[in-house]
Amino acid sequence: MKCAANIAVLVLIGFAVPATLGQNAPQEKTKSEATFKQLASLVGEWEAIQDGVPVKETYTLTANGSALMAETKPASEPAMITMFTVDGDRLIATHYCSARNQPNMSASPGDLDKGVVFSLERVTGLKTPDAWHNTGVTITLDDKDHMTQRWTWLYKGKAGATVFKYARKQ
Numbered sequence: 001m002k003c004a005a006n007i008a009v010l011v012l013i014g015f016a017v018p019a020t021l022g023q024n025a026p027q028e029k030t031k032s033e034a035t036f037k038q039l040a041s042l043v044g045e046w047e048a049i050q051d052g053v054p055v056k057e058t059y060t061l062t063a064n065g066s067a068l069m070a071e072t073k074p075a076s077e078p079a080m081i082t083m084f085t086v087d088g089d090r091l092i093a094t095h096y097c098s099a100r101n102q103p104n105m106s107a108s109p110g111d112l113d114k115g116v117v118f119s120l121e122r123v124t125g126l127k128t129p130d131a132w133h134n135t136g137v138t139i140t141l142d143d144k145d146h147m148t149q150r151w152t153w154l155y156k157g158k159a160g161a162t163v164f165k166y167a168r169k170q
Contacts, residue, residue, distance in 0.1 A: 031109035032086045038112035038141070039068050039084055039091075045169035046147060050074070050162070057166060082137075093118045095134055101125040103134045115140040130156045144168070 029037075042059040049055070054075045062069050068084040078098040085092055091107045102125050105118035120135040132155040140148045145168040152161045 030086070030089065032089055032091055035091055035107075035109040035112065035116060036068070036084070036086045039116070039139070040065075041112075041141070041144075042068070042070075042147065046166040047169050048164045048166045050164055053077075055164065055166075091116070091118070093137065095137070097134060099132050101127075101131065101133050105134075105136055112139065112141040135159070145170075 040061055043061055044059060046057040046059070047054065048057070056073045056075075058071045058073075060069045060071070061067070063085075066085060070082040070084070071079055072082070073079045080098050081096040083094050083096075087106070089109070091109070093105045093107070095103045095105070097103065101123050103123045104121050106121050107116050107118040110116045115138045117138045118136055123133050126133055132153065134151055134153050136152045138148075138150045140150075142148055147166040147168075149164040149166065150161055151164070152159065154160075
């Protein structure tokens with residue numbers, strides 16, 4: 001009887017110890033989640049001047065911290081929204097453009113200090129293949145208060161790029 005009780009105790013310990021060890025262990029973050037955390041450091045207000053036009057960009061975490069929303073407001077144009085989130089081993093960004101199309105882009109995990117490169121996967125709402133649309137964006141955090149965005153685009157078969165230099169609003 002004593003032997004059976006000892007075996008029962010050992011079996012219970014065998015199940016209980018691994019379960020309690022897992023409860024206190026920090027969860028491993030994927031590289032994509034680490035890059036998203038860097039993007040989340042952009043939360044707040046940013047300002048730039050592009051071709052003489054003031055541009056305000058506001059970053060907000062939403063959806064219980066699982067999505068980062070960037071609202072871009074050029075002074076003389078309608079506002080635009082870009083939503084960033086993690087999708088497994090990549091990051092995705094959907095840009096809701098004032099041109100009334102929605103480029104869907106993805107990026108491999110990276111370091112925001114070196115630049116995270118989002119490349120076009122598809123575009124919804126595109127009227128014709130020649131219509132103006134963004135084809136990607138590279139976001140680089142130059143320092144905690146300065147950011148560079150390089151947006152690439154395509155219009156009537158011609159490719160181009162527009163660079164924005166943002167400063168965090170103090």
